[in-house]
Amino acid sequence: MRFTTGVALAALVAGSAMAQTAPNSSAAGTLDPASGAAATGAPAPRPEFRLADGIVATVNDQVITGFDVRQRMLSVIAMSQVQPTEENLPAIQQQALQSLIEERLQAQEIANYESLVVSDEEVDREIAAMAQDAGTTPENYMAFLEQGGIRPDALRAQLRTEIGWRDLVGGRFNSRSRVSRTQVEQALRQLNEAAAKPQYLVGEIYLEANRVGGQQAALNGAEQLVQQMVQGAPFQAVARQFSAAPSAARGGDAGWIVQGTVQPALQAALEVLEVGQLSRPIPVEGGVYIIYMRDKRSGAATSLVTLKQAMIELPDTAGAAEVAAASARLEALRPTLTCDNILQRATSETGLLGSDLGESDVADLAPQFQQVARSADVNTISSPVRTPLGLHLLAVCGKRVGGADAPTYREVESRLQNQNLAMLARRYIRDLRADALIEMK
Structure with a gap:
């Protein structure tokens, strides 16, 4: 998880106030989107932690002291803007200890690769990026954090391990995280098929029960985080520090979620949350979610469909017998038609017309065609459709999402690859943890 955050400079001061209305039972309150901006002022008083300086845990005989835990707690508080209570x-404390355990495991694994060395310059560049996000210089940034009790050497050690772990995971799993053209095209098809469904732009925080001491601990921790965010802690900063979801590195940004593609408990919350509202903790198997509803839409901006047709001309005044005869003829022909042959077959048969309707926005089609365009699968032929011009067989030969929100092939490929890499990294650290000797004192 990258340590950077755009609000780091304001880390030790209280965040801006947020409204605390809760119009429905699933909402904990309404967040202020501007609360992620850096605040100004002097650091808040340093919290007092009643934690001994001795050894708290050992990870393969490498110690974690009370001092280490206090330093990491200060960092968690600084970067999340969660006010300690x-x-x-x-x-x-649990979050700080677990992150230190994983950091020790990561550092020990990095040490097995002699060629993997993180230079001081790389750490300096990481700090410079953090300072730039906070709108200040590296010197001012480090001085401000030091005023809050965060020692520069502890921060640099953490960043050195994070950089090394990213390099190790990327180098080791880059080839395994790649996705095939078939996988990308399947994902694009799923996006296209979902274009007409309601969608939700979601921020997520996921507390994994096994990582925080059980399901009840995850639920209690989620309750505390919700209270802190309603009172002012920025959602993105909290997600970066506490969430176990792959989206944590993006400040909890889960992107657009299509109706029906998440667990029922999450879908129920998505249905009732209004834009700007933060959910109450949502227990699921294995952990607890917190959802922030950033935006909603009824469907993608544009849904495009490619159609071809075979038709029999029939005026509006045609009798029922004529319509039935034409419909029977088209139904008999339908099983033999495909997107590839429909035009040839239509033009070769007496009394039939064929035409390529090209690609159109579904919303611009005749009402009779819209239902077919939305519901039919690609490469299927519809039943006869009646219009004032006649009876039509429609071949649905392609669908895609259009407009500014439509993802490109490369964007989908990159997202899938990043998801695979995040999954492999989580599996890697879990394997290291399973093989390690970890003792709590």
């Missing part, structure tokens, strides 16, 4: 300090 008696109620949430245990969750912050």
